């Protein structure tokens with residue numbers, strides 16, 4: 001059965017951890033979906049891992065939609081969620097509804113994610129949700145604000161932690177169906193997870209979130225550089241490089257194709 005936003009909330013109640021990963025094309029999406037991943041995010045990190053941009057800022061809504069359409073073709077069971085890229089939603093709630101609506105109409109995704117909290121994004125989340133579009137919030141380290149925050153852990157002081165907790169509560173009240181917590185202390189993520197009735201999905205936020213997400217390029221060891229909290233389960237850069245070298249040798253020595 002296809003995963004729904006309601007199912008994610010039920011899994012939180014049942015304390016059944018949610019498995020989430022990012023995807024940027026059809027092949028990766030199909031592999032993740034058939035492996036049983038619950039939530040597949042077309043993250044704007046694809047700007048860096050698939051398109052070679054330095055940050056997530058340059059990617060356009062058109063580029064995200066293009067990749068999300070390919071991912072959609074590979075996903076049958078998981079909930080498909082798409083990131084709204086930088087400046088496709090910050091100008092006004094109307095702009096956010098338009099961009100999020102475009103994502104749902106053109107890609108067949110079930111939900112969108114947007115970064116930021118109180119006060120700027122609370123009204124926006126509310127308005128997009130009221131338009132019938134499920135929204136996941138994203139607080140803590142928000143990479144679209146890299147020029148203000150860097151890639152440093154957020155919420156380290158009492159005051160900063162309290163601000164993130166209040167943002168989380170406000171986003172839940174605004175109608176978000178889930179919340180991504182990025183690079184914040186484990187204790188803060190745990191407090192937020194206990195306080196909210198919607199699921200928290202953590203990345204660099206410790207063990208006590210309701211689910212975990214990784215950028216799939218990091219998990220596969222494909223990224224040129226990755227954050228300290230990511231874990232690679234295989235080094236595909238090495239595997240691919242070896243395969244390409246083996247092929248090159250065989251072509252040059254006329255050993256491939258076999259006679």
Ligand code: KIV
Nearest residue numbers: 022043044045203213
């Ligand atoms: O864009 C992305 O890949 C993200 C990660 C934090 C999962 O939002």
